[in-house]
Amino acid sequence: MRPQLPNTHHRAFVAGLFMLALAAPEARAQGAPVRPLGAYEAAHGVKGSEVASLITRIIERQLLTIPGVRSVHDMHVRTISSGIDQMSAHLVVTDMAEAARVLKAVQRIMAAEFNTRHVTVQVENEILQEKEKVQKT
Numbered sequence: 001m002r003p004q005l006p007n008t009h010h011r012a013f014v015a016g017l018f019m020l021a022l023a024a025p026e027a028r029a030q031g032a033p034v035r036p037l038g039a040y041e042a043a044h045g046v047k048g049s050e051v052a053s054l055i056t057r058i059i060e061r062q063l064l065t066i067p068g069v070r071s072v073h074d075m076h077v078r079t080i081s082s083g084i085d086q087m088s089a090h091l092v093v094t095d096m097a098e099a100a101r102v103l104k105a106v107q108r109i110m111a112a113e114f115n116t117r118h119v120t121v122q123v124e125n126e127i128l129q130e131k132e133k134v135q136k137t
Helices: 010-022 025-029 039-043 048-064 096-114 126-136
Strands: 069-081 084-093 118-124
Touching (some): 048 084
C-alpha cells in the first residue's frame, strides 16, 4: 500500500521536503539555477498547491543531478488516477548521444525516489530548445 500524504502534520512533511531539496548539491556544481527553499516554507504548514510546487522543485533538483542534464523545463507532475502518478518534462542535455542513458536515469530516479513509473521525457539539446521557444511565440 502506498503511503498517504499526511493530513495533519504538514510541518514535519514540509521539513522533510526541505531536507530532500538540500540533498542535491550536484545541481549547483553543474551550474543549474537553484532557488533555495525559504525558512518559512520549511517551518510552516502549506497549502496543497504549495506542497505540489515544492514536490515539483524537488523532482527538478533530483533530475539536475544526472550527469549531462543542463536544465529541466515544462515539467508536470500529477495523479492520473487513484494512486497512479505521472511525470512529464523536457530535459536539455549537453550531448544528444547520451539521451538513452539520461532517460534511463530519469526513470530510475522517479521509480526509486518518487514511486512513479509513468514517465514521459523529451530530451533536447540547446538548439532544439531554442527552436521550441520560437515556436511558442
